[in-house]
Amino acid sequence: MKWRTERRRGWSGLIMAAMLLLAACSGGNEDGNGAAGNSGTDGTGNATAGEAEAAAAAEKVLRIRYYDDPAGFDPATIFRVENENIAFNLFSGLTSYSPSGEIIPDLAESWETDDNMTWTFHLREGVQWQKGYGEFTAADVLYSYDRILDPATASPYASEFANVASYEATDDYTVVIKLKSPDANFLHVVANYHQGQIVKQEAVEELGDQFMWNPVGTGPYMIESMKTNSEIVMVRHEDYYRGPAPIERLVFSIIKDDDTAAIALQNGEVDLAMRIERTELLERLEADGFSLNPLYDRAVNLRIFNTDVEPLGEVKVRQAWAHAVDWASNIAATNPMGDSPTINLLPKWMEVYTDDVPVYDYDPEKAKQLLAEAGYPDGFSVTMHVRSVEEIDQLEQENLRAVGIDMQFEIVEAAMYNQIRNDGSFEVSGRQLPAINPDMILFSYLHPDNIAPNGLNGARYDNPELTELLEAARAEIDADKRKSLYAQVQRIALTDLPYIPRLSANGFWPGFDYVENVVINPLSQVNFYEVDMTN
The missing domain is CATH 3.90.76.10 (Dipeptide-binding Protein; Domain 1)
Incomplete structure (x- = not known):
């Protein structure tokens, strides 16, 4: 790792020297006295300390791996974490x-x-x-x-x-x-x-x-340019109310493949990688001396059932699905650093989280029994739209097949995938919603006012008892009473199971050690105003 840092410092020194040389050669007014005007010299043709500092500041360009094509940055319609990272620093x-x-x-x-x-x-x-x-x-x-x-x-x-x-x-x-x-x-x-x-x-x-491609905000950075499928360039907002950010320019290079991104980081083509989560790559980068900049249990990944579609409207069918899949073993076999098992819709760090909820252990025989009780002893077929088929999805498919559930994948491109999820025109889908406010998750997923396409309740779930508890929890001023009400909401939701918590996703932004203060907040965002680079 040391040689990479020294290589960057070496290039920085060459650039600085070249800039100072240019400054020296161009110093002075037409009369050659070099003492008046904005020459940037001390009268002897040497660069002033101010110009040297300006040159150093201009070199603070942070190159960041961005892992997908941008989908726009309008707060009214923005979607996906990578776009929200841009918006968080823009608005x-x-x-x-x-x-x-x-x-x-x-x-x-x-x-x-x-x-x-x-x-x-x-x-x-x-x-x-x-x-x-x-x-x-x-x-x-x-x-x-x-x-x-x-x-x-x-x-x-x-x-x-x-x-x-x-x-x-x-x-x-x-x-x-x-x-x-x-x-x-x-x-x-x-x-x-x-x-x-x-x-x-x-x-x-x-x-x-x-506007979604040319947004205007009051945040510390603003978009300077975008090249389709290539890069997004942000420059600092010099009039930001907290003062200009330490880094002048952020260059987001679009590198969709994680292996390619890891190589780009190792080769010094980027300084920081937004979201690399595969265990083998993280282990390799950590062994190579990179900082992983982790956030554990950043968001819960859910399996969503459209309860208007039979037989998914049957509670026992959904519970059978939960028992049929060996969630913990599948995580251990595919990505034990990037993911961890979970039992709840809320992340474990959230204040109102409770583990006093129904737990669906891996039990294929129990799954078969529940399917038979629901009237589907021979199982059924279902389609799930995906952007790509991951190994963990294939393991889930195999687990389900063993109890008679035939889950088929239909691959669609990103825009169509988001549209299908947002309007609720699916049988089975998935979602991962980072949030700090428990209501952002619980109201979004469980309240009938948010049934798709009006919100993120793609399950079309409507339980009046839960709704009453949820509204009471939000209105309750006493913290202990609120926590008790939220606990009841979680227990009912995990009993009715319109959503299965598949895994808890961890977050990692690997980078060189000269990139400081990279902290992923619970919304999976990094505030680049706080990030700096040391040479």
Whole structure:
């Protein structure tokens, strides 16, 4: 590993020397005195300390592996973690997240509420939009929320505002939001994620359907250019309210294959790899001295059943599926570093998580029994749309075949795959939703208001008892009572089993050791404002 760092430093030194030489050769005014004007020299033809510092700053270009084609960065419709990483650094919300996932101030420097129903946000003054769109004000907040709620926008995140009764700007720097019922988690709803990200009306209207490719935000970085299937270049926002980021330019190279990405990292073609999760590659990179920059149990990966499709509407059929698959052994055989077993819809680190839920141990005979009790002693056939067939999917297919369930794969391209999941036109599917707010997961998956295509409840699940508990949990101010209510929700959901928790995904962003402060937050995002490079 040492030789790679030295190689980079060596090149940096050559570049610095060349820049200083050019500066020296071009120093001075036409009269040659070199003492006046903006020559950048000390009067003797030598570069000043200021110019040397500027040259050093210009060299801070971080090259990052990006693992798929971008799908657009409009907060109203954004999808997939890799796109959300761009958006998290491009936009801002009223609140945001620390690396550990705690709520912190962002566009709102403070807020107050007495009852968790009326929230008053005091906005920062002087915050500048990127690309010359002027100062951020409360009007931008109102427009952004109106846009999310507008049916013409067709935002899958509109339901996140379902509990909002009204919002208004009492002046240019104050926003008051009133809820229909108390929500102790509401600061997550207005955070720098999806519906909480604030956009500029003039930019949206000027750019139209191209806004998703030319977004304008108030965050620390903005998009400079994109090359289809090649790279995304972001430059720092010099007028960012916290000051310019340490790194001037982020170059995201699109490298879809993990093996190729690992080689690119080892060859020094990139400094940091966004998401490499295969065990054999991680072990190789770790042995080679790279920092893995891990986040464990970042998100739960689910198997989704469309309960409107028979026989998937039968609880015993879904429970049979859960018993038929050897989830733990399949993980151990395919990716023990990248994934770990789990039993719940929520990640283990979440405060309201409980392990007091039904557990479906690998038991093929139990699976056969449940299928027979459901009226399917000979099994059934089902189709699952996928972008690609992974080894762990093939093992699941073999497990199911052993009890009589014939699962066939239909491979579709990314845009079609997302459309099928979002409109709920599937039999069996999958989803992995990073979240910090438990309601982001539980309401999205389980509340009837979010049944696809209105939200992420692709299972079309509707249990009035669970819905009542879920709404009560969100409204409960007492933390212990809230936790108890959420525990009941989890137990019912894992009994009815519209979703099977397949695995808990770990996250790794391997990189050189000179790339510092790479911290993956619980939304699987890295705040590049905090990242720096040492030479």
